[in-house]
Structures are given as structure tokens and as C-alpha cells.
Amino acid sequence: MAALTQRATSMDARRLAYAGLSLSTFGWASAFIAGKVALADMTPLSVAVWRYALASTVLLPFALRQRPASGIGRAAAPLAVMVVCGGVLYPWLFLLALAHTSATNAALLIALNPVFTLLLSPLVGERLDRYRLAGVTLALAGATVVITAGDVSALRGLALHRGDLLAVTAAACWALFNLASRPVVARLAPAFTNCVVYGLGGLALYALARADAPWAQLAAATPAARGGIVLMALLSSVMAGQLFLVGVRTVGVGRTVVFVYLVPVLTAVLSATILGEPFRVAQVVGGSAVLGGVYWTTRG
Secondary structure (H helix, E strand, O other): OHHHHHHHHHHHHHHHHHHHHHHHHHHHHHHHHHHHHHOOOOOHHHHHHHHHHHHHHHHHHHHHHOOOOOOOHHHHHHHHHHHHHHHHHHHHHHHHHHHHOOHHHHHHHHOOHHHHHHHHHHHHOOOOOHHHHHHHHHHHHHHHHHHOOOOHHHHHHOOOOHHHHHHHHHHHHHHHHHHHHHHHHOOOOHHHHHHHHHHHHHHHHHHHOHHHOHHHHHHHOOHHHHHHHHHHHHHHHHHHHHHHHHHHHHHOHHHHHHHHHHHHHHHHHHHHHHHOOOOOHHHHHHHHHHHHHHHHHHHO
16 A cells, blocks of 8 residues: 555656756747847846846745755765856857857757756766657657757758857757766756756856956846846746656656757747747647657657
């Protein structure tokens, strides 16, 4: 009887984790729309600085309440990896990649992140099976169709130049962040973890962005641009960041990371709804493949 109760509780926790991960994809997708508004007035690094500054400020009271009583302990090393890879290197490399390659190339190459994460997941004790690999492959194919708007022939012209190599490196940094989060969430609360990542990452990004005068840009920004930063901080960094770490702790990084492929699908839907951009048949087909890949990965 106790075993059945425990199993039912575990299944409920998984369902809640998957529901949270589905909600987190809306937060990540909304960041593309809000970011587009903010970037009309501010430089990318300045937007990243204020997004992380606000997110860490919102999380600070929760982080203080959930701080570990016995210290960070063994989580110190992987948490440092999360700060370096997810708080500093990934946003910086992502912006550098966009400056030296097309948005399509960058999106396609950074979409390799779940593949890298899955292939390296045995390093954190997760089994690599054919179900997850097949699901991630199907989701990657669907995301490719969505990102290229059905013109997959564009892949033939994809050559690895400086910006493309930066995008691949950014995807690898993101994968390392995902893997490092696995041992961290077993010991530290999500609010504390994200507050440290955003706070220290924001300070490092501020040092990199000093030439852009982020304070002056914020003061001169329109209310719409500031609102875009607030939305990115609250929906993408705080809400989605929390739900992502809860997902990693509950169902593992291999099943969690595949939800990233829902982001381009939801971004296309939001762009068509809010910005009036066309929604193509290829995006419906690609989105269906992404949903199938996510289902197959979580099912397996």
C-alpha cells in the first residue's frame, strides 16, 4: 500500500513538473517578443544587464529565506559552472553570434543544445536510451522546419564561419549549464540557485557592457522598452527559470531540456498573434513534429 501511494505521489509530481515546463516555454517565447520591443531602444548587452538585475532582485527575498543552513557544500563547483556558463558566457556568446551571423543560422545552431545535453547526460547519472534520442531528433527536425519557415534547403548554405562557431559554443555552454544544474537542484532551492546565477551573471555582464552606458540607456528608454525588460525578467528569467530547475529535479535533465524545442513554435504563434507576422503551413507541420518529439521523449 505504501509503495502504491509513493508511486502515485511520484506520478503526480511528474505531471506537475511537465505542466510547469509547458508553462515555462511560454515565458521563454514571450522573451523574444518583449526583447524585440526593448532592443528598439537599447543595446543587447544593456537589455541583458537590466533583465538579470531585476530578476535577481525579485528572487532575493525568496533566496534569503531558502538559503542552505549548512552552506553550499558540494554544490559549490557545479553552481560555479552554472554562473559562468549560464549567467555570463551563454548570453554573451549568443549576442556575439547574432552580430556575426544570421538569426536563422544562430537559431539552428543553438537548437543543438538539447542534443548536446542528452548526449552528455550520462555524465550526471542519467541513462541515454533510444526513446529520448528519437524524441529529441524528431523535435530538432520540427524546430528546423519552424525556424527555416519550411525552406530546409537553406541548410545547404550553412557554413561554419566565426558567428556560427560562436553559436555552437553558446549551445555547448547552455548544455553545460543544464548538466551542472542536476547536482545543484538536489541540494539547493531553485530560487536561491537562480538568484546566484542571475546576480553574479548580471554583475559580470555589467562590466562587459560599461562601454554601452547601461544606466544612460535605461534612463533614456521608452516605457515600452522598460516594460519589455520587466516582462523578460518576470516571465522568462524568474518564472521559466524556476520551473525549469523544478523540472530538472523531478524528471531529470534529459526529459526537461526537450521542452526548449517548443519555444520557436510558441514564438511563431505569439508573433502572428501580437506582431501580425504571417503563420505558415510549414510552421504548423514543424510544430506538430516538435510536439510529437516532446511527447515521445517524456513518454520514453
